[in-house]
Amino acid sequence: MQQVVRQWRAVDPVDDDLFTLLAARKPGFSLPGALYTGQAAFDADMDVIFHRHWIVVGCEADVPEAGDVYAVDIGPSPIVLVRDDEGEIRAFHNVCSHRGAKIVPTGRAIVGKLVCPYHQWTYELSGELTGAPHMGIDFDKALHHLKPVAMRNVAGLIYVCLSNDPPVDIEDFAAAMEPRIAPYDLKNTKIAYETDLIEDGNWKLTMENNRECYHCAGNHPELALSFHSSDFGFDPTELNDDERADAEALAAAYAQKTSAWEACGLPSAAINNVVGHPTQFRTQRLIIAGHGESQTLDTRAACRVPLSDAVATGTGDTHLWTANGWNHFMGDHAVVFTVIPVSPDKTLVRTKWLVHKDAVEGEDYDLANLISVWVDTNREDADLVRIAHQGAQSAGYRPGPYSRFTERTLDDWSTWYVERMQANGY
Numbered sequence: 001m002q003q004v005v006r007q008w009r010a011v012d013p014v015d016d017d018l019f020t021l022l023a024a025r026k027p028g029f030s031l032p033g034a035l036y037t038g039q040a041a042f043d044a045d046m047d048v049i050f051h052r053h054w055i056v057v058g059c060e061a062d063v064p065e066a067g068d069v070y071a072v073d074i075g076p077s078p079i080v081l082v083r084d085d086e087g088e089i090r091a092f093h094n095v096c097s098h099r100g101a102k103i104v105p106t107g108r109a110i111v112g113k114l115v116c117p118y119h120q121w122t123y124e125l126s127g128e129l130t131g132a133p134h135m136g137i138d139f140d141k142a143l144h145h146l147k148p149v150a151m152r153n154v155a156g157l158i159y160v161c162l163s164n165d166p167p168v169d170i171e172d173f174a175a176a177m178e179p180r181i182a183p184y185d186l187k188n189t190k191i192a193y194e195t196d197l198i199e200d201g202n203w204k205l206t207m208e209n210n211r212e213c214y215h216c217a218g219n220h221p222e223l224a225l226s227f228h229s230s231d232f233g234f235d236p237t238e239l240n241d242d243e244r245a246d247a248e249a250l251a252a253a254y255a256q257k258t259s260a261w262e263a264c265g266l267p268s269a270a271i272n273n274v275v276g277h278p279t280q281f282r283t284q285r286l287i288i289a290g291h292g293e294s295q296t297l298d299t300r301a302a303c304r305v306p307l308s309d310a311v312a313t314g315t316g317d318t319h320l321w322t323a324n325g326w327n328h329f330m331g332d333h334a335v336v337f338t339v340i341p342v343s344p345d346k347t348l349v350r351t352k353w354l355v356h357k358d359a360v361e362g363e364d365y366d367l368a369n370l371i372s373v374w375v376d377t378n379r380e381d382a383d384l385v386r387i388a389h390q391g392a393q394s395a396g397y398r399p400g401p402y403s404r405f406t407e408r409t410l411d412d413w414s415t416w417y418v419e420r421m422q423a424n425g426y
């Protein structure tokens, strides 16, 4: 008897064409499945978003002292952040000018110089090549400096662009965000804790999941304690009288708090520079629910040493979303997330909890209390990204409608994504 071999594919062959896939995305709907799951889309994302746009890779606290290095791999391109002898942060391709070996292992180290393990070419922290044995007296070391990476330090968050022609609107982003982040004094923070989570899903599903809180009430009991759910949109026709009264009270509180914060020199009004902006971002200062101090289980500050006097009490949560990250800056601590794609269905989410550099664990903060909400929330989100990816690769997947009340930001996100890919030749 002839054996029947069942063959099927999750997408029509024509969908492998990225031009077709990008053009097929309908406004108001999620992306065609192969843009989340396909290798071709992943490779194009690494090319366009992660090599031609500004992406966040770290913060001041990653390299607190001269000689500290922090090496991060952006897909095939290893880079390294270095704190030089003058105290400035520099970014280089982590690639030797001799025959291209990766110089510094991925992760953190303390070095006097950058020494390539292959043939021991030696670079100063400035990137200058000062040691190249046996290359001859006519060899001009000055021509073989480490290749710099475009870098912009935005009030302590480190953005890089691997392109030789980075988008110039990073300056718009910096102009908006420096006054918002500077009061948190990130230069004087330390990393109290860091986690690396590999999510089993595409990086765009990770980003979409973070951009909406439609899922929060049903999935994040810990985070929901400090979030006002109506901050993230609602269909007014579905509210009962109590919910409508709550939403109106919150809107009134925002009107009052936002003008009070801004009067104190703390910019707070929402900015939504996504569609039409190569360097996209959203930001808003949010009111923290409960006692209003921090994203902890009791909504009180987790660390008794504030990040600065300017944000010591009652200044809410400055929330910042960018192309590959999100952040919460609160009076007592900050949480900084960076997203680096690993493969079409694997995404690294690195989370750093920052406290004032003088805060002492066990005295000024209890580590478990500090990290508990986002450790749980990250785990819950990883589950959601995993099931979203599983569905996206199914033969049954169809792009689905975003809620115009609770997922409007996702429509912006996906529109931005298609716009950026098409503007870069896809």
Ligand code: FES
Pocket (backbone or CB within 6 Å): 096, 097, 098, 099, 100, 101, 116, 117, 118, 119, 120, 121
């Ligand atoms: S490749 Fe680095 S010294 Fe040769």
Ligand SMILES: [Fe+2]
Pocket (backbone or CB within 6 Å): 209, 210, 215, 216, 220, 377, 380, 381
């Ligand atoms: Fe979530």
